[in-house]
Amino acid sequence: MLVDTHAHLLPYDYPDDAPECFPRMEPVDGETARTLLFGAMRFKAKDVFFDAERRLEAQHASGVDAEVITPMPPLLRYDLRPAEGMSLARHVNEFTATMCAHHPSRMLGLGMVPLQDPEAAAGELTAIKDMGLLGVEIASNIAGESIGDERFQPFFAEAERLGTAVFVHAMPTATERLPAAAMGTYVVGLEGAMAAASMVVGGTAGKCPDLRLAFSHAAGGYPLMLPRAQYFWGGSWNEEPVDLERAVAPDDGPSPLEHARRFYYDSLVFDHRAVRYLLDLIGPDRLLIGSDFPAMPREDPAGRTVLSMGLDEDTLQRITWDNAFDWLGIEAPG
Secondary structure (H helix, E strand, O other): OOEEEEEEEOOOOOOOOOOOOOOEEEEOOOOOOEEEEEOOEEEEEOHHHOOHHHHHHHHHHHOOOEEEEEEOHHHOOOOOOHHHHHHHHHHHHHHHHHHHOOOOOOEEEOEOOOOOOHHHHHHHHHHHHHOOOOEEEEEOEEOOEEOOOHHHHHHHHHHHHHOOEEEEEOOOOOOOOOOHHHOOOHHHHHHHHHHHHHHHHOOHHHHOOOOOEEEHHHHOOHHHHHHHHHHHHHOOOOOOOOOOOOOOOOOOOOOHHHHHOOOEEEOOOOOHHHHHHHHHHOOHHHEEEOOOEOOOOOOOOOOHHHHOOOOOHHHHHHHHHHHHHHHHOOOOOO
16 A cells, blocks of 8 residues: 655645635636636646546556645645635635545545744634544745744644644745755755754754654655754764763753654655665654655656665554555554
């Protein structure tokens, strides 16, 4: 069995009386695709983004048994006024729940919330759960603010209390230090690293130890930061026993690696050597298969890099499906 934990959807349309700030989906002449218009964005969306039957056909074609489906990241517009953000989130969530209801065992939906209003976002988690959605997708920053900022801690505490899975999708932000062409490559890697690190150094990871949090693209450069963070925390090289005389900034909490090993990471890192590093450092019980489909084409078959690495059957089973159900907090099929 293989579960793709990083896949996206777009609603087919939006209400006629929606606010002007809402996206629009316009038909494409002679095609089943539709064009997403959202601010400056113009994106031609194939019907697999919003058609449940086409979705199932695509799963079958690539060897996927189930997908965790989340909103396309551009829909996570935290610059909208809170009421508008809530209205947009509810429309997207209703569409997601309806689409997933076509085949609940094959399409596992996550919703979205207006995190520009953390209190309202926390309050919406119960409604999301009542709709049959298994969690929420959030961006790696909230209109430029770190997700590890203390003002978002009540949201994460409520997600922990409700057992709600959270998927953090790297969201590029403008930076003057790299050209715009790097937004979807290097900046995504930086964003993932910053998001994961902020959850630790901001204190949220420590205050919410049972929060089930997953990061897209293996949290970018975060795993490579960990050995240095471990040295600063405990003075160890190669995860030797702690040597506080060498430690730069010791504390008595969990180590950086202990925090990191509570998170989940999708394996969409494009190279078996990077996957091997994650296995060695993080361990096999926190890795997930991800593809970014249909925004990006899947490997053929899905998860080909992981499947071709000669991993033992227990490790493969964990990565390809067991870990996904552990993260989502639901029982795996027998």
